[in-house]
Amino acid sequence: MRYLFKTSYSQDLTIWRHNGDLFWYGLLAAVMFVLPFVLGTFYIGELGAVFIFAIAGVGLMLLTGYTGLVNLGHAAFLGIGAYTEAVLLTAGWPFIVTLPMSGILAAIAGIAIGIPTLRMSGLYLAIATLAFGQIVATVLEKWDSVTHGFDGMPVPIPSIFGVQIQGATGVYYAALVVLVFSLWVACNILRTPLGRALVAIRDSEISAQSMGINLALYKTISFAVAAFLTGLAGALFAHYVNFLAPDSFDILLSIQFLTIVFVGGIGSLHGVIFGALFVRLLPQAIAIARDYLPSKLAHLPGLEPSVFGLILVLVILFEPAGIYGRWLKTKEYFQAFPMHRRSAFRRQRTYTRSERV
Amino acid sequence: MADAARLLQLIINGAASGCIYGIIALGFVLIYKATELVNFAQGDIMMLGGFTAFSLITWFGLNYWVGAILAVLITAGFGFLLDVIVIRRVMGQPQFAVVMLTLGLGFIFRAAAGIIWGYDSVGYVTPFTNKTVKIGGLILGADSLSVLGGTVLLCIVLYLFFSHTRLGIAMQAASQNQLAAYYMGIPVRTVFSLIWAIAAGVSAVAAILLTPISMIDVNMGFLGIKAFAAAVLGGFGSIPGALVGGVIIGIAEQLAGFYLPAGFQDVTSNVVLLGTLILLPQGLFAEKMVKRV
Numbered sequence: 001m002r003y004l005f006k007t008s009y010s011q012d013l014t015i016w017r018h019n020g021d022l023f024w025y026g027l028l029a030a031v032m033f034v035l036p037f038v039l040g041t042f043y044i045g046e047l048g049a050v051f052i053f054a055i056a057g058v059g060l061m062l063l064t065g066y067t068g069l070v071n072l073g074h075a076a077f078l079g080i081g082a083y084t085e086a087v088l089l090t091a092g093w094p095f096i097v098t099l100p101m102s103g104i105l106a107a108i109a110g111i112a113i114g115i116p117t118l119r120m121s122g123l124y125l126a127i128a129t130l131a132f133g134q135i136v137a138t139v140l141e142k143w144d145s146v147t148h149g150f151d152g153m154p155v156p157i158p159s160i161f162g163v164q165i166q167g168a169t170g171v172y173y174a175a176l177v178v179l180v181f182s183l184w185v186a187c188n189i190l191r192t193p194l195g196r197a198l199v200a201i202r203d204s205e206i207s208a209q210s211m212g213i214n215l216a217l218y219k220t221i222s223f224a225v226a227a228f229l230t231g232l233a234g235a236l237f238a239h240y241v242n243f244l245a246p247d248s249f250d251i252l253l254s255i256q257f258l259t260i261v262f263v264g265g266i267g268s269l270h271g272v273i274f275g276a277l278f279v280r281l282l283p284q285a286i287a288i289a290r291d292y293l294p295s296k297l298a299h300l301p302g303l304e305p306s307v308f309g310l311i312l313v314l315v316i317l318f319e320p321a322g323i324y325g326r327w328l329k330t331k332e333y334f335q336a337f338p339m340h341r342r343s344a345f346r347r348q349r350t351y352t353r354s355e356r357v
Numbered sequence: 358m359a360d361a362a363r364l365l366q367l368i369i370n371g372a373a374s375g376c377i378y379g380i381i382a383l384g385f386v387l388i389y390k391a392t393e394l395v396n397f398a399q400g401d402i403m404m405l406g407g408f409t410a411f412s413l414i415t416w417f418g419l420n421y422w423v424g425a426i427l428a429v430l431i432t433a434g435f436g437f438l439l440d441v442i443v444i445r446r447v448m449g450q451p452q453f454a455v456v457m458l459t460l461g462l463g464f465i466f467r468a469a470a471g472i473i474w475g476y477d478s479v480g481y482v483t484p485f486t487n488k489t490v491k492i493g494g495l496i497l498g499a500d501s502l503s504v505l506g507g508t509v510l511l512c513i514v515l516y517l518f519f520s521h522t523r524l525g526i527a528m529q530a531a532s533q534n535q536l537a538a539y540y541m542g543i544p545v546r547t548v549f550s551l552i553w554a555i556a557a558g559v560s561a562v563a564a565i566l567l568t569p570i571s572m573i574d575v576n577m578g579f580l581g582i583k584a585f586a587a588a589v590l591g592g593f594g595s596i597p598g599a600l601v602g603g604v605i606i607g608i609a610e611q612l613a614g615f616y617l618p619a620g621f622q623d624v625t626s627n628v629v630l631l632g633t634l635i636l637l638p639q640g641l642f643a644e645k646m647v648k649r650v
Contacts, residue, residue, distance in 0.1 A: 309464025
């Protein structure tokens with residue numbers, strides 16, 4: 001076990017806790033970089049999808065995990081980003097402009113939904129974002145002149161500095177770069193006063209307000225940043241699927257994003273990566289498991305959503321800190337090995353915080 | 358004149374589907390009032406109730422009325438067990454944990470229903486199917502009228518239950534102040550489970566009333582989203598408000614479908630919902646609430 005000896009306050013603010021972190025993350029980055037030379041196209045494509053979901057997950061983690069605002073319409077931001085990318089690229093804009101534009105347009109949508117919902121909390125916000133998500137999904141369906149409705153919309157192949165971003169490998173690298181960028185943004189937000197304010201709002205709006213935090217401003221910023229990152233993910237998603245259909249941005253996708261945040265571990269950026277791996281790889285694992293199950297069970301059509309729902313329920317009931325929380329507990333167990341105390345991570349019993357008089 | 362008749366018919370059809378939204382919303386409101394939890398799986402519980410009635414009537418050949426009553430009782434028992442086994446454990450956790458939990462339960466219910474009853478739409482013959490009633494110059498479907506009548510009856514029964522029985526009054530007490538009710542010797546936990554039972558039973562009633570109008574299928578739980586609009590419009594926490602909100606949403610939807618271009622009907626309930634939350638966050642029938650520190 002490593003004990004950090006802090007000699008200055010600036011050590012509290014560093015991104016890397018110690019040089020070991022730098023080494024391991026550097027190694028991870030190097031492995032990620034060479035992976036396409038080793039693995040087959042199928043796995044690279046799947047990993048690219050994991051990255052795209054992780055980018056959107058980082059956005060939702062900032063909003064839900066760190067600011068405490070539940071968003072049941074997150075897929076709408078992804079849809080706005082994806083369609084902006086497709087429409088602008090078709091109009092002949094260069095990729096280097098369309099990618100940030102997707103993010104910016106989604107961020108504007110995020111502010112548009114953020115401002116009217118400022119006064120709402122918890123439950124009402126969940127319901128309002130649910131309605132927002134459905135309205136955007138319907139607009140994407142019916143606005144034929146721009147989105148081509150159910151005919152779908154092909155996405156042109158973009159190029160950046162003369163290099164075409166094409167196929168699974170191209171999307172993989174583009175998504176990797178954007179994912180690193182969004183993690184960097186999130187890390188930096190979290191160690192500035194902005195991030196501290198967001199966490200304060202999550203823990204108690206009233207105490208945050210009495211510390212002088214402008215709730216409206218910070219909540220709107222949180223919505224805007226989350227939507228911006230998800231818009232970027234949407235642009236990459238457009239290139240991942242190559243052909244946009246309006247019904248792919250429905251409530252089920254929003255719930256998948258929330259699953260990333262909850263199963264990964266609420267309030268941790270590591271959790272986003274674990275959650276995205278889980279959400280994208282679970283269907284593959286189920287497909288593989290079908291071969292080994294008795295045929296009657298294997299051919300049930302509802303197997304995938306029910307496993308999804310079951311894991312979500314079990315995580316909330318038994319491990320509210322998610323996969324990352326479980327990882328921390330396991331690590332602690334081995335670090336402290338014979339001295340582990342059961343009470344180290346005991347959940348405190350709390351009473352329902354009433355919103356009524 | 359024809360136009361007026363047309364309008365009246367639209368309004369009655371809208372009111373009928375609105376009653377369904379209202380009854381589902383009633384389930385939300387009952388649970389929210391008592392426990393401050395929101396059950397996002399309410400629509401899926403309704404779907405289970407509909408399928409239960411279908412199997413009792415079609416597979417076991419029971420009479421419509423017997424099958425309907427049995428289905429309501431079975432669904433209510435299911436709601437009771439759901440609270441005892443699952444929901445009770447998350448009391449005291451942040452509200453969005455409960456949102457995710459009930460969403461996950463909804464997935465499980467939908468998949469289970471698909472496994473048991475298949476993914477095709479089913480229906481059964483009710484005493485109200487394909488019959489019309491002539492009132493004056495108006496031709497009205499017996500199915501719409503049965504929904505309206507059923508809703509009124511359900512409201513009377515619920516009103517009498519909550520105002521005249523010991524258990525109903527105990528439930529009101531537990532909703533208003535858990536701690537005080539507990540001190541008065543009311544078994545609050547059991548009462549909460551019973552409220553879940555009533556909410557589930559009520560949603561089964563909605564499914565049974567809906568059957569002559571539309572088929573039962575695995576995805577009918579998405580009606581629950583429209584019921585949210587009804588509950589919010591009515592002020593989330595007001596029982597008459599939920600019903601009035603439902604009827605308003607139902608009528609607005611019918612009128613939007615008739616007078617506005619395609620697509621508007623689908624989003625009517627969502628637009629009303631967002632509009633209500635922005636302009637009138639307390640809803641139409643709000644109880645005055647001030648947040649306490």
